[in-house]
Ligand code: SF4
Ligand code: SF4
């Protein structure tokens with residue numbers, strides 16, 4: 001079925017946000033946070049900050065202002081939509097002592113239905129992966145299910161690749177293909193500043209109908225597609241995925257692990273900014289009087305010693321074993337576990353690593369060979 | 381159903397500035413709960429009323445810097461069921477451990493008119509160098525949230541939730557933008573233990589390392605990043621030699637840089 005792509009003029013974009021709010025959603029959109037692109041609830045007339053862009057590379061991020069007045073000229077910042085669906089800290093429940101028994105009280109309240117505006121292709125792929133993790137198996141995560149079920153997704157196709165991006169080589173972007181309610185492409189053609197808007201669901205269609213957006217027409221549609229294609233072609237970084245799973249599995253003793261461990265700080269930034277990393281730990285806290293207890297789930301990381309603490313000791317004591325665990329899980333064992341790579345190529349782990357470690361470069365170094373003490377690899 | 385007997389708490393001071401024990405008094409909103417749950421049996425900063433030991437929980441602030449301290453800490457240990465050392469002084473020797481890099485007699489000669497009256501040890505050392513310690517609570521000063529957590533964990537017979545990972549974890553959980561990556565500000569967070577709630581990065585400052593080295597601290601790698609940002613080896617030595625100068629990972633990092641500087 002041919003989808004009916006519409007056009008929304010720049011001046012009408014705020015009407016889209018207001019329409020989403022009127023449809024009952026709390027709208028969350030990118031904002032130039034404290035030195036990095038973040039996400040926040042849209043209040044007021046729905047007008048978006050214009051002209052923000054960024055420069056990124058290993059261990060480096062600069063938020064900058066441009067005079068192009070584009071609304072979505074930036075790549076991923078440190079934040080991702082993960083923080084709304086899988087919050088960094090969540091009270092699962094609390095318990096209050098009552099005489100000789102105790103009463104269980106609810107934890108963190110569920111948020112209202114939300115619309116995410118500005119979900120990039122990599123992040124949409126990441127949400128799809130977390131859906132598999134939290135909803136796909138025998139055990140469904142109730143808080144994720146609650147937070148996820150009504151989310152209205154307004155995707156934005158990327159037209160400029162960030163300095164750390166490699167989604168094209170991971171097959172996740174820069175253009176979305178499924179899993180959205182609306183997909184926008186920001187275009188500036190001469191003096192005209194507009195968005196093509198592709199509905200991806202009945203809900204998306206209904207919102208466009210309500211806005212009364214006219215058809216985009218073949219010329220704008222073609223321009224939107226070629227903007228994405230130019231973005232893909234300009235992406236300097238890439239991950240070679242051919243045979244990557246077997247390559248990593250067969251190179252557990254590769255000397256590169258020691259080399260990367262000499263640079264890795266085991267600081268865990270990479271895992272916490274990664275939109276697919278899902279590790280958490282559960283903490284029980286009590287008050288001094290022993291009257292009240294809470295069970296809190298907080299983000300954890302395979303880079304902490306506690307994460308692999310079993311039977312009285314951590315089984316991954318060295319940073320070498322922790323980095324290897326992270327990368328082989330992400331790029332190899334994830335495929336066995338969830339049927340997909342754990343990496344969507346968003347580049348966050350590269351940008352926000354204080355040591356500037358680049359996962360694509362580490363994978364390439366292992367592919368390039370060197371001594372192995374396990375089965376020799378075929379080179380992919 | 382409340383406990384049958386309120387647990388007895390004692391707070392002891394050795395060589396320190398009192399900032400850590402004042403954190404307990406600073407627990408304004410929680411103070412009533414503290415007083416309700418615990419019998420504060422010996423806490424001279426708070427009350428002159430002192431009840432004798434033994435104590436269920438002793439919080440020990442300060443480092444050992446005099447022969448008298450070195451004896452007194454053994455008596456404290458004997459009187460205490462659990463002994464928790466609190467703060468950078470008690471866990472790493474504190475800022476006064478800077479003496480460990482020099483001859484302390486040079487300092488006493490410089491400061492006191494009659495240095496021969498000063499009875500001090502050559503080195504400032506943490507409590508755990510002298511007696512077995514049940515738990516070390518880091519920080520200069522300690523975090524009051526962690527203090528309450530440790531006290532409540534011991535009193536409820538559970539393990540305290542006091543992580544040993546990096547300050548970066550706290551930055552990312554609270555959504556503070558990394559100052560090192562986004563504004564090239566030197567930060568000790570990637571080698572420093574969490575606990576402060578990423579206080580300095582939240583105010584656009586690099587971490588000063590108040591909570592001492594994290595587990596698996598890779599100071600060599602962080603040094604390279606700082607030097608790439610333009611810091612000198614001398615800047616790094618100063619950064620490591622503050623509140624936790626004698627915590628092993630920071631002490632060794634500074635010593636290594638010092639050796640590089642003066643081959
Ligand atoms: S591993 Fe890195 S590039 Fe891949 S999804 Fe995670 S943060 Fe993005
Ligand atoms: S790879 Fe980078 S971000 Fe990840 S733990 Fe190591 S130093 Fe930190």
Ligand code: SF4
Pocket residue numbers: 267269354547548549551552557558559560561567568569570578581586587
């Ligand atoms: S600001 Fe410092 S502590 Fe925070 S993430 Fe960056 S390097 Fe780590």
